[in-house]
Amino acid sequence: MSDTKNPSDKTLGVTPSKTLTLKRPVEQGVVRQSFSHGRSKAVVVEKVKRRVIGPGEKDHAPAAPAAPATSAPSPRPAPSAPAATQSRRPAPQRPSSGGMVLRTLTDEERDARLHALTEAKKREEEDRRRAEEEARRRAEREAREKAEREAAEARQREEEERRRQEEERKRRAEEEAKRRLGAEEARPAASRPAGEARPGAAAPGRPAAPARAGEGVPPRRAAGAPPALARGPLPEADEMGRGARRPGAGPRSGMAARPAPAPKAPKTPGDERRRGRLTVASATLGEEERTHSAAAFRRRLQRMKGSVSAEPKEKLSREVIIPETITIQELANRMAERGVDVIRLLMRQGEMHKITDVIDADTAQLIAEEMGHTVKRVAESDVEEGLFDAPDAEETLQPRPPVVTIMGHVDHGKTSLLDAIRHANVVAGEAGGITQHIGAYQVTSPLGGKITFIDTPGHAAFTAMRARGAKVTDIVVLVVAADDGVMPQTVEAINHAKAAGVPLIVAINKIDKPDANPQRVRTELLQHEVVVESMGGETLEFEVSAKVGTNLDKLLEGLQLQAEVLELKANPDRSAEGTVIEAKLDRGRGPVATVLVQRGTLRVGDIVVAGAEWGRVRALIADTGDQIREAAPSMPAEVLGFNGTPEAGDRVAVVESEARAREITGYRQRQRRERMAARGSGQARSLADMMRDLKEGAGxxxxxxxxxxxxxxxxxxxxxxxxxxxxxxxxxxxxxxxxxxxxxxxxxxxxxxxxxxxxxxxxxxxxxxxxxxxxxxxxxxxxxxxxxxxxxxxxxxGMLAPTLREHTLGSAEILEIFSVSKVGKVAGCRVTEGVVQRGAHVRLIRDNVVIHEGKLSQLKRFKDDAKEVVAGQECGMSFESYQDMRAGDVIECYRVEEIKRTL
The missing domain is CATH 3.40.50.10050 (Translation initiation factor IF- 2, domain 3)
Incomplete structure (x- = not known):
């Protein structure tokens, strides 16, 4: 023992970590005991001194002797309740010369003592509650373990019963085998002659051959054992390869006897291993009964289960999504079937396919339904579902500015009128003063509201632009020059407005010119079912002048009032939708598209899809050239960030992710390639067209x-x-x-x-x-x-073939045919009318039938060559590569003139 510590405090005290105790008026000490492996334990020992009893204290009992400090003291019994109560009371002070006097507790010590007692009661209550909870958990655990033990015992009893039945069946099989072997042995013995000796036995008059060392013949055959096993091994079998000996013959001369083999060591019970196949004979000859191993039993159960027809598993019916075309491998994966099963089903239908072949949706549906699955047909165009025209709630709609399209004939002052409204000069930027681009602008009307204008070209080639402007507009302003009247593009603009179903407002421009006649314009509009207000109709009309600015404010007020009547509304708090008004490829900024937002709000950073192109909005530029962060409904803006130039007229929509954008644009690109291929094949001429062109002489x-x-x-x-x-x-x-x-x-x-x-x-x-x-x-x-x-x-x-026109010169009659050496036949003729010229085209007519057309090679007057011969004179003529001329034939002379054609 070591590390002894004796406290010197013998008074009443309160410690924060221990309960309140009343220390004995004896000396105490703490002794630390050391054990093996470095363990130690602190033990409290008491040392009691003998008191000297003085007069007046004889009735007190002597103090007990001090306990030896050798081991841990035995625990003291807990004091009873009355004793504890008496110990808490202050003891009366009795004066004694040799005793100890206890002082009265102060209020602070009494309060501390009560607080310590209260805390001790709380801790005891918590310890009791924890003990009850632990006891409840222990009871539940024991009940659960008991149930598990009972289940294990039940399973063990079932296994023992099964083993007993298996052993009973095996015993019966062995008895049946013994009975059959005994019957077979008795049958050959009964048929053997009486004097015939058993193989291996001694012949009469000759001693039996001695057995080999270490080998013995059993006295009798075991019941039920096979004869070969009962007789033992034959000695002849050991001599094969070296010359077999006859039974009973001795060893050959000069050869040593074969040493006897050492006896085999007996097998220990723990070293037994099953070798070879377990048979009835080997099982009956052994000292102990041999049984099947657990592995053999499991194999036997597996074979028995395999022999029984397994119940077909319940197939799961799945909903298979089938697109327009799908490979066999993908179809098998979606059905959770094997690909060979799908190919086998196709082979039954007379179709040979590989697993990578592509089949159509109808065939895939037949296969899926044949295999017990349900089919959901989807088209490739389903990727565009929900992209446009999603309905908005009525409470989310807010007023939006009107979209006004300026339309009319070329050079009627459309752009000039818009420049006067915007106080800009767009006309100066157009080549030749002709608008050849479509533009979008936003201005503020005198009433305070905003109006979006779309300017369209008036040239006949820009029909698609005018149609696109009428499609996205709310109001169409038809500009007609007062000095020119209604023109072809004016009529076309009226038709576009009617087709779009939008209201029409007529602006009669150039009223400041001297020859202006607005009434003529009103009258000509009646021919196209446009009746203005001044003539009793419903179409608004304004006489304006873009040059001097006459009545421009009235035009804007009329547009604003018309917009209020239409009650134009849109939801700005949703994904943006719009239309590409114009698109171009800028060398510094890349693809730029002018987009008119129709619904929602387009913001920087949105992922947009326009036709076969998509991109992330990098910047938005207003018509004034300023960069903006968002574009509200009815606001035009240039959008930067497309990966390619979209086509004008494409609808724009904001999608949630880049994957959706790629999916949509990929589908649209495939559709565009198919359309281009179809258009190219349509332009190719058919075989009938080629044959017709060849027949006509030129394609x-x-x-x-x-x-x-x-x-x-x-x-x-x-x-x-x-x-x-x-x-x-x-x-x-x-x-x-x-x-x-x-x-x-x-x-x-x-x-x-x-x-x-x-x-x-x-x-x-x-x-x-x-x-x-x-x-x-x-x-x-x-x-x-x-x-x-x-x-x-x-x-x-210049690629057109010229037109050939004939001019008749004259005609001649053949009087006689002459044969001239080195020249051939020459026709002696008389010119009957007109003139005949050398080198001109001629026709040979016989009995009013043209039999030859060619050129006149020679023309002679007597013996001299002549350039032409007039009517009434005789001449000689010869044709190029033609000699069949007769007297009485008529020669018609004419000239062919080529006239250049134009489109």
């Missing part, structure tokens, strides 16, 4: 072109105008059209197809110019669509 000629423009709308208009140019003999064929400058690839394509390159408001780069010079490809630049169409018409006119 249809094509004027191939490569067109590049600055904006999508201009390219669309140029291609549409060129497709209309031509006739049944010659036609223009645009093999490629695009937006942007002329590149080297365009020159390569033109060289391969023999085409000319046309640039509209674009130029070729340096590499393209050098490649065009090397290849001899012509590049023509234009900025006015009139000049472009006229030049193409003129070039195509």
């Amino acid at each position: 249809r000629k094509e004027f191939t072109l490569v067109v590049k423009g600055d904006v999508q709308g201009s390219v669309e208009a140029i291609v549409g105008a060129l497709e209309k140019v031509g006739n049944e003999e010659v036609a223009a064929r645009v093999i490629h059209s695009g937006v942007g400058g002329i590149t080297e690839s365009d020159i390569t394509l033109a060289e391969a197809s023999g085409a000319a390159v046309i640039g509209f408001n674009v130029r070729a780069n340096k590499e393209a110019r050098e490649a065009a010079e090397r290849a001899g490809v012509e590049i023509r630049y234009y900025n006015i669509i009139y000049d472009l169409v006229d030049d193409v018409k003129q070039a195509m006119s």
Whole structure:
């Protein structure tokens, strides 16, 4: 023992970590006991001193002797309740000369003592509650373990019963086998002759052959054992290969006797291993009964289960999504079936396929339904479901500005009127003062509201632009010049407005000119079912002048009032939808599309899809050139960020992810390729057309072109105008059209197809110019669509075959035929009318039937060559490569004139 510590405090005290105790008026000590493996234990020992009893204390009992400090003291019994109560009371002070006097507790010590007792009661209550919870858990665990033991015992009893039945069946099988073997042994013994000796036994008069060392014959055969096993091994079997001995013969001379083999060590019970097949004989000869191992028993159960027909598993019926085309492997994966099963089913139907073959949706549906699955047919176009025209709740709609389209004939002042409203000068930027681009602008009306204007070209080639403007508009303003009246494009604009079902407002422009006649315009509009208000109709009309600004404010007020009547509303708090008004390829900014937002709000960072192109909005630019963060409904804005130039007129929609955008654009690109292939195959002539062209003598000629423009709308208009140019003999064929400058690839394509390159408001780069010079490809630049169409018409006119026109010169009658050496037959003729010229075209007519057409090779007057012979004179004529002439035939002379054709 070591580390003894004796505290010196013998008074009443309170410790924070222990309960309140009343220390004995004896000395205590803590002794630490050391054990093996480094363990130790602290033990509290008490040392009691003997008290000296003085007078007056004789009735007290002597103190107990001190306990030895050798081991841990035995625990003291807990004091009873009355004793504890008496110990808490202050003891009376009795004066004694040799005793200890206890002082009275103070209020602080009493409060501390009560607090300690209260805490002790709480801890005891918590310990009791924890003990009850532990006892409950222990009881539940024991009940659960008991149930498990009972289940295990039940399973063990069932296993023992099964083993007992198996042993009973095996015992019966062994008894049956013994009975059959005994019957077979008794049958040969009964049929053997009486004097015949058993093989291996001694013959009469001859001693039996001695057994080999270490071998003995059993005294009797075991019941039920086979004869071969009961007799033991034959000695002849050991001598094979070295000459077998006869039974009973001794060893050969000169050969030593074979040593006897050492006896085999007996097998220990723990070293037994099953070798060979377990038979009835081997099982009965052994000292112990041999049984099957657990592995053999499991194999036997497996064989028994395999022999019984397994119940077919319940197949799961799945809903298989089948697109328009699908491979056999993908179909099998979606049905969770084997691919060979699908191919086998197809083979039953007489179709041979590989697992990678593609089948149509109808065949896939038949296969899936045959295999017990349900089918959900989907089309490739389903990727566009929910992309456009999702309905909005009525409470989410808010008023939006109207979209007004300015339409009319060329040079009637549409752009000038819009410039006067916007206080801009767009006309100055157009080549020749002719609008060839579609533009979108937003202005503020005098009433305070905003109005979005769309300006359309008036040229006949820009029909698609006007149709696109009427499609996205709310109100159409028809501009008619007061000095010109209703023109073809004016009528076309009226038809577009009627087809779109939008209200029409007539603006009679150029009233400031001296020859202006607004009443003429009103009268001409009646022919096209447009009745203005001044003539009792419902169509608003305004007499304006873009040059001096007359009545422009009235026009804007009328537009605002018309918009209020229409009650135009849209939901700005949703994904944006709109239409591409114009698109172009900017060298510095990339593809730029002018988008008119129709629903929702388009913001920077949105993922948008337009036709076969998609992209993330990198920037939004207003019509004033300022960058904006978002575009509200009815607001035009230039969108930057497309990965390609979209087509004008494509609808724009915001999608939730790039994966959805790629899926939609991939489908649209495949559709566009199919349309282009169909269009190309449609342009190819059929065999009947080729045969007709060959019969007529010439096929249809094509004027191939490569067109590049600055904006999508201009390219669309140029291609549409060129497709209309031509006739049944010659036609223009645009093999490629695009937006942007002329590149080297365009020159390569033109060289391969023999085409000319046309640039509209674009130029070729340096590499393209050098490649065009090397290849001899012509590049023509234009900025006015009139000049472009006229030049193409003129070039195509040169490809037309000229018109041949005949002019009759005269006729002659053959009087006599002369044969001239080295010349052939010469016809002596008299000119009856007109003149006959040398080298002219002639026809030989016999009995009013033309029998030859050719040229006049020689014309002689007597013996001299003559250039022409007039009527009434005689001459000699000879034809080129023709000699069959007779007297009385008529010769008709004429001249063929070629007239150049134009488109």
